[in-house]
Structures are given as structure tokens and as C-alpha cells.
Amino acid sequence: MQPNYLVPTLRLATGAALLSLVLAGCGKPPPPGEPTAPAQDAVPAAPAAEPAPSPPPDAPPPTDPSPAAQPAAYQGPALDSMLAATPSAKLSVPVDLRYRFDAEPLANQPVTLHLAAVSRVAGSNLHVSVKQTQGLQVASGPLEVQKATVAGVYRQQLSVTRSAAGPEKLRILVTMEMPEGTAFGYYSVPLTGGNPPQKLESVKQR
Amino acid sequence: MQRSTLGSFSAATVALLLASCGGGGSDGNPQPPPLPTNVPPTASAGTNQTVSGGVLVTLNGTGSIDSDGSIASYAWTQTAGTAVTLSNAAASQPTFTAPSVGATATLTFSLVVTDNGGLASAASTVNVTVTPAGSNVPPTANAGPAQTVSAGAVVTLNGTGSTDSDGTIASYAWTQTVGAPVTLSNAAVAQPTFTAPQVALATTISFSLIVTDNLGATSTASTVDITVNPAATGTVTGRIRFTRIPTSANGLSYGSPQLQVARGVQVQAVSPAAPTVPLASTSTDASGNYSLTVAPNTNIQIVVVAQMLRDASQPLPRWDFRAQDNDAANPAPYTYTDGQSFDSSASAAHNVDIPSGFSTTGTVTGTRASAPFAVLDTVYQGMQLVLGAAPTTNFPALILDWASDNPGGDTFFDPNGAQNIVLSADPTEDTDEFDQHVIAHEFGHYIEFNFSRADNIGGSHGLGDKLDIRVAFGEGFGYAFAAMVLNDPLARDTYTSQTNFVGCSAAGGGTFLCTSTFNIETNPSTTPPGSPSGNYGCWCSESSVWSILWDIYDTQADGSDNISLGFQPLWNVLTGSQRTTRAFTSIFSFIDGLKDSQPASAVAIDNLLAAQNISGVQDIFGSGETHFPNNVASNAALPIYTDIVVGGGPVIVRNVDDAGRYNTLGNRRFLKFTLATPRVITISVSSSNIDVNADPDFIVYRNGVQLNLATQDPPPQPETVSFSATNGDYLLDVYDCANGCGAEEGTPGDYNLTVTVN
Numbered sequence: 001m002q003p004n005y006l007v008p009t010l011r012l013a014t015g016a017a018l019l020s021l022v023l024a025g026c027g028k029p030p031p032p033g034e035p036t037a038p039a040q041d042a043v044p045a046a047p048a049a050e051p052a053p054s055p056p057p058d059a060p061p062p063t064d065p066s067p068a069a070q071p072a073a074y075q076g077p078a079l080d081s082m083l084a085a086t087p088s089a090k091l092s093v094p095v096d097l098r099y100r101f102d103a104e105p106l107a108n109q110p111v112t113l114h115l116a117a118v119s120r121v122a123g124s125n126l127h128v129s130v131k132q133t134q135g136l137q138v139a140s141g142p143l144e145v146q147k148a149t150v151a152g153v154y155r156q157q158l159s160v161t162r163s164a165a166g167p168e169k170l171r172i173l174v175t176m177e178m179p180e181g182t183a184f185g186y187y188s189v190p191l192t193g194g195n196p197p198q199k200l201e202s203v204k205q206r
Numbered sequence: 207m208q209r210s211t212l213g214s215f216s217a218a219t220v221a222l223l224l225a226s227c228g229g230g231g232s233d234g235n236p237q238p239p240p241l242p243t244n245v246p247p248t249a250s251a252g253t254n255q256t257v258s259g260g261v262l263v264t265l266n267g268t269g270s271i272d273s274d275g276s277i278a279s280y281a282w283t284q285t286a287g288t289a290v291t292l293s294n295a296a297a298s299q300p301t302f303t304a305p306s307v308g309a310t311a312t313l314t315f316s317l318v319v320t321d322n323g324g325l326a327s328a329a330s331t332v333n334v335t336v337t338p339a340g341s342n343v344p345p346t347a348n349a350g351p352a353q354t355v356s357a358g359a360v361v362t363l364n365g366t367g368s369t370d371s372d373g374t375i376a377s378y379a380w381t382q383t384v385g386a387p388v389t390l391s392n393a394a395v396a397q398p399t400f401t402a403p404q405v406a407l408a409t410t411i412s413f414s415l416i417v418t419d420n421l422g423a424t425s426t427a428s429t430v431d432i433t434v435n436p437a438a439t440g441t442v443t444g445r446i447r448f449t450r451i452p453t454s455a456n457g458l459s460y461g462s463p464q465l466q467v468a469r470g471v472q473v474q475a476v477s478p479a480a481p482t483v484p485l486a487s488t489s490t491d492a493s494g495n496y497s498l499t500v501a502p503n504t505n506i507q508i509v510v511v512a513q514m515l516r517d518a519s520q521p522l523p524r525w526d527f528r529a530q531d532n533d534a535a536n537p538a539p540y541t542y543t544d545g546q547s548f549d550s551s552a553s554a555a556h557n558v559d560i561p562s563g564f565s566t567t568g569t570v571t572g573t574r575a576s577a578p579f580a581v582l583d584t585v586y587q588g589m590q591l592v593l594g595a596a597p598t599t600n601f602p603a604l605i606l607d608w609a610s611d612n613p614g615g616d617t618f619f620d621p622n623g624a625q626n627i628v629l630s631a632d633p634t635e636d637t638d639e640f641d642q643h644v645i646a647h648e649f650g651h652y653i654e655f656n657f658s659r660a661d662n663i664g665g666s667h668g669l670g671d672k673l674d675i676r677v678a679f680g681e682g683f684g685y686a687f688a689a690m691v692l693n694d695p696l697a698r699d700t701y702t703s704q705t706n707f708v709g710c711s712a713a714g715g716g717t718f719l720c721t722s723t724f725n726i727e728t729n730p731s732t733t734p735p736g737s738p739s740g741n742y743g744c745w746c747s748e749s750s751v752w753s754i755l756w757d758i759y760d761t762q763a764d765g766s767d768n769i770s771l772g773f774q775p776l777w778n779v780l781t782g783s784q785r786t787t788r789a790f791t792s793i794f795s796f797i798d799g800l801k802d803s804q805p806a807s808a809v810a811i812d813n814l815l816a817a818q819n820i821s822g823v824q825d826i827f828g829s830g831e832t833h834f835p836n837n838v839a840s841n842a843a844l845p846i847y848t849d850i851v852v853g854g855g856p857v858i859v860r861n862v863d864d865a866g867r868y869n870t871l872g873n874r875r876f877l878k879f880t881l882a883t884p885r886v887i888t889i890s891v892s893s894s895n896i897d898v899n900a901d902p903d904f905i906v907y908r909n910g911v912q913l914n915l916a917t918q919d920p921p922p923q924p925e926t927v928s929f930s931a932t933n934g935d936y937l938l939d940v941y942d943c944a945n946g947c948g949a950e951e952g953t954p955g956d957y958n959l960t961v962t963v964n
Contacts, residue, residue: 090617091667091669092666094667094668173705180724181722182709184703186635
């Protein structure tokens, strides 16, 4: 893609058409040709019945991968082959959420969704959960990571089945605790239209 | 009439009494009081008449009056025309027989009356027109007596006094001759009616009546004046409250709704029959009270409008903040109409409480009517903070775009076009109408954009991100401003989850009400202390910015915080040096301006900076800064601005995606140079990115203002521009598009950017 950046204002306008990817930000994918290193990848966890314990407010930041974040058989697609889920417009969680479907989501057809949460800062109790709504079946519990590291990549794959009258997009809630406080963000993943364009927003929106 | 005939004794006695009370003449001698004066009577010889010869005519002097007594005698005298003999010249109603005439003739009579005090009136005359016997005598119109009525009253004109001496009145013709047009019920009847119009001041409306007799003769016109006074008014008072769902550490507390006064919102009185036409309007005061002036005995309803307005008809300050659904077919401020209509003359206060539309468990059970008013009330608080520092502020119009179908999470300020704050409203995910810190934060963006300068490039950002300095300052200011507005440093943003996290509480039905919380007061500092690289505190952290600004503002001394300047100095810098800074708007430009204006506080300010891993600010560019966050390469973070010399050869800066893309630290690099003499300069930027489509990019600013330059856009590299440059201080914002563009383009990574200015 080669946007026209001839004039700053035109640059903004062009950028707006593609902004969703920016709004989502992205992690630091490996150089082309290199495999994605899943050393910090976490395995999907069962839904939590109780909240995970929170570190004390003055606890030092986690520096090691979570014990739960063990290398696993699931490698997932390369980050640079995944699209950026659209994050909330307001102050959110410092996580880039990327996704890829194995096939085009069709009505009443299960499809595998690959998710990768890339933490931009160190944190704890990273949760990624798909919002259950009418017309949508998601065969997985939330992704839970007790300790998230800077640039850590945390993956999950889910089976998603959307009915004909189901939602047009998945809504995915990501939460994490940082020393500054707790944060959350809802991300959107389109379920219709193949790889539809992302939400258009002005880069000047704050 | 009681004629006064006080004797000398009585007069002297009264005079002495007056003197003893301080009255009397200026010479000190007692003066006699003025004796009562007899007012002369007024004669009325009646209305002119037209009669045939041989007819018995009656003159009518009974309309004569004496204001302070009575009429004692009448004296009629014929002054013109064929002489006739009056039955009794001293009677009030003498008669005579009209003489036979060959042609129409006029007889004139004069009447003088004398009152019971012996005073005579001036003469009043009346004409009697005598027509030849057998001819039709025209009728005489009488439009009736003058009337004084109130606006809105039904007025009946009275032409029944019209006469025809030799026949009957066959028709009436009323015409309005003076005043705002009114509609007569029927202009051809003896007693038509009309409704007196609304007037601001006493107003006269006049009508003319011409009658026609049974033989077709018409009268001369008779007129009547109707004086319309403004309607008597009544005052309707009451209090407006809205339902707020309070926040807690564990989500919105739907079970504990609170009624809070709605401040500064528009209130209207309307007729239920015409609810879109306000009969009166006003704004609530700081206690939510309103007072409306409407006509008495009017059936009205109260409508509350989600708008705070002080328009151009009023002196500064002014504002226009409205909550509405911008996606509606015809966007307009929300209204809440009280279900009860009542008589405007009812004396009881008429209070209105606006419901939330939520059940105690958070289920939507009705219209979420209070949401727009909750949003506006937070804006009201923000406005008060500004007015405290700048009492004559003229706030540009702002729309609070809230709608129950707004998606969750999408809350932002959009300065483009009509300025909007869009608010998320999905209670199954994230609804922000009750999240006051979120609303006040966005209002802070509005304030910065309109009254200071916001170089913030926007984009998504998360708590703890290391950001472009422009973004860090704009977002940090927003939340610091919110804490100041609410006088509460504990920022909360509530949301709803289907999973139970820390900060959540069960709401039933598999949902949990949650709160994201961060403390503006206690942002963590660097780790380890003294290290040049740190995890948290940073000039690139919105958390550090809000912590510093809040500590400068607040009255509480704690830790490194030994300063309390309040809002005024912050406002002065925002609207002063920060607005015109030659650097980008950042913590550096702001603090430099603050230290210049508050030199006595410079040390205390530097202490706050040090606690956030920021060197003592030396200038607007952050010169001398040595700290950097430990997740970004030092050569991609420092220096904040790299000097480049015109014609001085290439300068290489490091451009990275270490902390994210587009708006995080290292995505954009800044260079600066000063041009002393106007000349043509050529700027060139190339990237070490080997991608064939690599796209280095740059934006040029002069004295803090972006220049609209048409650059030569690669591929192939480099990107260049030549232009006639005037002297001034120039900034370059350079980046590889893979890292710093508004959309993903190419492969993000660590690149060197080579910049030349020739």
C-alpha cells in the first residue's frame, strides 16, 4: 500500500482511511522470513471462576513470563500475517490484538480464529475473552496470563460459529493490570465480508 | 360636594400642627394649608342627530358630569340655524319640533351646566341636522364605549347604540383602523368579538363602525378605542434533578441510584397541545432551580432540554453545550417532558426528576433519559473550573454525541468540523455517561484544542504506554484536568464483562460490573531509582504528565509534592506560552512556561519532575534530558530534538517501533533548526529501510505552525521538498511510514533516517 503523502492534510485524510490498523497499533513482528517466536505464547486456559489474585500496588513489575505462559504446541500464524483488531478509541489497555481466520467466516459454519495479544508494557493478569452474544458460538474460555512481558505474544485459537442472524463482528475484551492501574479495552473483529476494511476514524480523534 | 369653608382659626391650627412636624414654609413662619378647590363640571350636549322636519327632537345633556359634586342646573342655548322653541332650556333633556325645511339645515345648540358649588362648565355643542320632511334620514352609528382589557381577553364591541330616527338599522360594518390586526368574529354584526393580542406594553386598537338603515342610507363613522394591557403573569418554579448511577470500585452501582440537581440546563414551559412551541424558557441555576414566567391559568408541561446555553444576546461568558444523537435524522438536543400538566397559577413548586431507565441490576427498563443530563453536568463542572480562571470565556459550541446505540468503547473528542465529544453507550460493554473522569478528560481535550494548542496526533493508547511527547502531554493533561474538575484524583472508567476480574462485581445473568481504576496522584516512579532508564515515570508517559500537573494543582503535600499553585497559573501557561510555543506542545514546553511564570516554584516543580524520571526542564525542547524508558532504545528516545544545520550535512536519527506504532515513543523523530535569513531550502529524508516501497516521510513546522508543503513522495527514496523559507524556528517531524504513519505500511522496525537541509 502506498498512500499519497504529498500534502500533510491529504496525508491525514489518506491515513484516516487506513487508521484502524494504527489505532490498534501492532507489536514488533519479526523481520520477513523469520518465524514467529512463540516462546512466551500462552496456552488457552479454562474460564476463571474467581478473579486471579492481584499483586500488591507497590509490587515490582513482572519481568518473567508467567508460569502459565509455557511454550506450547500451538504456534499460530506469523504476526505479520494477522490483522489488527480495532481497539477502543479511548484510553485502553496497552495490548495489540491481532487475529486471523483459517477460512472466511460463513453463517452456521465453524471457523477457527487465531488471536495474538501482544503486550506493549509489562503487566499482570492479562485476560482476553470473546463476548458471547446471541447468534454466536465460541468454543473456548478466556485467555489468561498472570504475567505479561514487554512485547510478549500470547496466543489463543477458538472455534467460532456465527448464525445467519448473528453479529457482524466479534467483540473481544482485553484487560490487564499495570503498576499505573487497571485497564480494559474492547476490540472488534469483523465476522462478515472476508477481510473487511477496518473502522475509519480520524487520526486527530483523541 | 362638601365645600370647604375653614375659618381662620382652623387654618392656623392646621398650620401649627404641620410646623411642629417639620413642615411649614422655608421662612420659618407657619403657612396656611391649601384650601380644597371646587372642580368645574363638564357639559355634554349629546351626540349629533339627523332628523326630518316636523319630528320631535330630544336633546340630551345627561352625560354632563361633575367630578367633585353634582350638576345643579342646565342652560341650553340655540346658537345656529332656524330658531326653535325648547320645551325647557333648563332641563337636562329639552325637546323641540324640527322645523320644516326645503333643504337640509343644521341647528346648533350649546349647553352650559353649573355644579352645586356654583361653578359653570365650558359650553358643549350639538348639531341637529334637519332634512326635508319625507326624505330618509341617515342612521347614526355608535361604536360603543371605549374599553380597557388584558391580553388574551375576549373583547365584545357594541354597536347596539346606533340609531335610525326614521327607520331601522339594517346592517353594521366594523373595520379595524389602528393596531396589530385582529380577527373579528363577524364584522357585520352589532356585537362582534375578538381576542386581545399578546402585547408587551399597553397598546390601543381602534375600530370604526358604519351602519346602514333600512332604506340604504349610511351613517358617518363612529370609532371606539380598545386599550390592551399586557396579560397578568404568573411565576412557575421548581427544581430539576437527574438520576446518576454512581461509580464504585466494582462497576456502576445500579442498585444505588442518586438524584442530582441538573445545573445550567434549559427548561421550557409548553402547552400540551403545542409541545414544540415554548411559552417560556430559562436555565436552571447552580442548585437546579428554575423560574418561568407564564400567563396565569394556563395548562402547561415542563420540558427539560439537554442543552446549556448562554448565547450572543448576553454578555460574556457564553457557551452552547448540547447533548444529542448526531446520527438522528434531525439532530437536536434531547428533551425530557414531565408527564404531568398543571395550571400555571398553581402555587406549588413543580419539581422534575429524570429517570435513568435502568433497573437496580443494570437492566435497561426504559428510556435512558438521564444520560444526556449526566453528561452535561460533568461538562458544567468543567466549565466552572475554567470560568474560575477566566470569567469572560467564550466557549465554542460543543456537541456531546450520546445515543443509546453508540458502540461500547468509542469515546473520543473530534475537533474536525462541528466539535464533538462522542461517548460510548453500550451497557453490555462500556457506557460512559456516568463515568465523569472519562467525560471530563474528553472535555479537557476540547479545552486544550480551543484555548491552548494541541499538537497531539491522536491514535489509540493504553495505560502505561510510552508515547510521542505530544500525545503524552495531551492525554495526560486531559486526565489531570478531569481530576481538577472533579477534585478527585481517583480516575474510574466502568465497563461490563462476562468474566469476573479484579475490580468486578456480579450483576447476575452471567455479567459482571467492573471498574478500571488509576490514581492520578500516585503514578509510580522509575525503577530502579536514579537509573537513566525506567519502567514508569517518563516525559513520554501520560501517567507522568497527569501526576505532575495534578500535584502542581492540588493542595495536598505528599512525597515529592510540596507545591500547590491551583488552576490559575496552569491556565495562564496553557493560554499563553503553550499556545505559541515554537516547540511541540509537550511536558517540556509546558513546564518551561510554568517555571518562567512561577520562578519561586521552580525547585518544587523540578522535584516533581525528578520523581517521574524527568530531568529539570531547561527549555521548551527538553534540552539536556538524559532519562529514557527502558523499552525504547536510548538513541531512538534522545535527544528529544536533534539539531540540524542548514547546509551543514546529513544528520541521522533512529526511528523505531519499540513501544508500538504511530504515536508511541520513537515512531516519530524531531529535528530543529533556525533560519536567520529567508532563502530557498531543500529538505531531504531517506530511510535505511531496504523495502523497495519504503516510505520515509516528514512534516515541517515553522514557529510551531505546520506548513502545508507538497513534498516529493517516494518511492523511490528520498522524500524531498524545496520551498521559500522565511526566517524562524523550524521543526521537522520525520519518520519511516512503517513506524509512524497513520496506517500500517510496510514492515515496522528499527531504521535510520538520514536528514539533510540545504
